C-alpha cells in the first residue's frame with residue numbers, strides 16, 4: 022500500500038508557511054526527520070493494530086477459536102460466527118450480508134474448512150470497506166477547501182477538529198477554524214484553545230450569534246488570506262433536531278454564497294463506543310446534512326470497532342479518519358487494509 026498524504030481532500034501543493042501565528046505545538050517536521058516510506062507504513066499499520074486492540078481481542082481471538090475448533094464448517098460454526106460479528110457491532114444487516122457471501126463460497130466449495138472461512142471473512146470485510154464510494158468534491162485551484170464538521174455533542178467533535186487542524190498544520194497548510202457552534206459558549210472556548218495549540222486563527226461571534234454569519238465572515242477572511250483549509254465547527258444538540266438540520270442547511274447555503282463549490286467535505290463525527298445507536302443518529306444527519314464521510318472517534322476505547330464495517334455498508338459513507346486517543350496526534354486517516362490487518366493478525 023502506498024501511504025497517502027494525511028489529507029488528500031484535494032489539495033497537494035507545497036507546504037505554505039503560516040504567517041503571523043503563535044508558536045505551534047508541532048512545527049512541520051524537517052525533511053531529515055522524515056521516516057522512509059516503508060518505516061512510515063510499518064509504523065502506521067502498528068498504530069492501527071494498537072488502536073483496534075480491544076476489538077481484535079473480542080473479534081479476532083474468538084474467530085481464532087472458531088477456526089481452531091474443528092475442520093468441518095457446520096451450522097454451529099456459522100452460528101458462532103454470527104454471534105461474534107454481532108458482538109463486534111457489525112450490526113444485523115451487515116452480518117447477514119457477510120454470512121450470505123460466505124455461504125455462497127461454501128456452497129461453491131471455494132471455502133472448505135474453518136481456516137479458509139476465517140480468511141474469506143477477512144476478504145469480505147476488506148471488500149466492503151474498499152467498495153465504499155468516495156464523495157469528496159475538490160476545491161477549485163486557489164480557493165480554500167471547506168470542511169464542515171457535524172455531529173452530536175459529546176462524540177468528540179471539537180477534539181477531532183483540533184486534531185485535524187494539528188495534522189493540517191503539520192503538513193504545512195494554512196488553516197482557519199470557524200466557531201459556528203454558537204449555541205455552547207464552551208465550544209467556542211474549546212476551539213480557541215485548539216487554535217492556540219495549533220497556531221490557527223479562529224473566527225467566532227458571541228455565544229448565541231448567527232452561525233451562518235460566522236461562516237460567511239470566516240470564508241471571506243479565508244479567501245482574503247489565502248487559507249488552504251477552513252474547518253467549521255457546528256452545533257450538535259439533538260433535542261431540536263429539525264431546527265438543527267435547518268441550521269446546517271442554512272450554513273451550507275451560506276458557505277456556497279462565498280465559495281460556490283463549498284462545503285467540499287462534510288464530516289460526521291461518530292463515537293465508536295455508541296455502536297449501533299450511533300449508526301441510527303448518523304442516518305438522521307446523513308439525510309439532512311449532506312455528509313460525505315465519517316470521523317469515527319474513540320476507536321481505542323471500544324471492542325465494537327466492527328461498526329466501521331456497518332457504517333461503510335449501511336450508510337454507504339467512507340470512514341475518513343479514526344480517533345485513537347485524546348492527544349492532538351491521535352487521529353489517523355482510515356485505511357481499510359491496515360484496519361483489517363489490525364483486526365485479524
Ligand code: GDP
Nearest residue numbers: 174175176177178179180318319344345346347
Ligand atoms: P464534543 O462535545 O463532541 O465537541 O466532544 P469533545 O471534543 O469535547 O470530546 C468529548 C470527550 O471525548 C473528551 O474527553 C475527549 O478527550 C474525548 N475524545 C475525543 N476523541 C477521542 C478519541 O479518539 N479517543 C478517546 N479515548 N477519547 C476521545
